[in-house]
Amino acid sequence: MVGTPDFAQMLRRCGGRATPGRLRLMRALWKETAPVTAARLQKSLGGALNLATLYRALDALAEDGVVRRVDFRHGHAHYELAAPARAHHHHLACTGCGAVEDVACTLRPRLKRTSAFSTITDHAMEYFGLCKACGARGPERGGRIWTGAGE
Numbered sequence: 001m002v003g004t005p006d007f008a009q010m011l012r013r014c015g016g017r018a019t020p021g022r023l024r025l026m027r028a029l030w031k032e033t034a035p036v037t038a039a040r041l042q043k044s045l046g047g048a049l050n051l052a053t054l055y056r057a058l059d060a061l062a063e064d065g066v067v068r069r070v071d072f073r074h075g076h077a078h079y080e081l082a083a084p085a086r087a088h089h090h091h092l093a094c095t096g097c098g099a100v101e102d103v104a105c106t107l108r109p110r111l112k113r114t115s116a117f118s119t120i121t122d123h124a125m126e127y128f129g130l131c132k133a134c135g136a137r138g139p140e141r142g143g144r145i146w147t148g149a150g151e
């Protein structure tokens, strides 16, 4: 297992404040294997922070660029660590059960070659589909957006 990244240094490098609270949030995100909701983070932090405070802190970290906000069309945001803590990637999201899989980025290298832009600073992209288990249950699950509470 790779050692925990130096989050304090990452925050300072992007001009953000490295407060104990923000470092604690980043360490909690580091333990997750997929983008998480603020509600789930609240639980993993022992419920000490209220949800509104947590959202504000996460959105501020996203603005600093150390955290990435991910939209799975669940009606709530998901969060994960951004590069350099986590390598840049995208997600496959199952509309049947909410399962999420990381996928490599193929877009940026191609755009760099084919577009007239000199730099591409950021992009976000999620793929939607059905996981194998949901696909096996039949196509009727495919049209529906998964709305599992809080996840």
Ligand SMILES: [Zn+2]
Residues within 6 Å of the ligand: 094, 095, 096, 097, 098, 099, 130, 131, 132, 133, 134, 135
């Ligand atoms: Zn599924």
Ligand SMILES: [Zn+2]
Residues within 6 Å of the ligand: 088, 089, 090, 105, 106, 107, 108, 123
């Ligand atoms: Zn990408």
Ligand SMILES: [Zn+2]
Residues within 6 Å of the ligand: 037, 072, 074, 076, 078, 150, 151
């Ligand atoms: Zn969700």
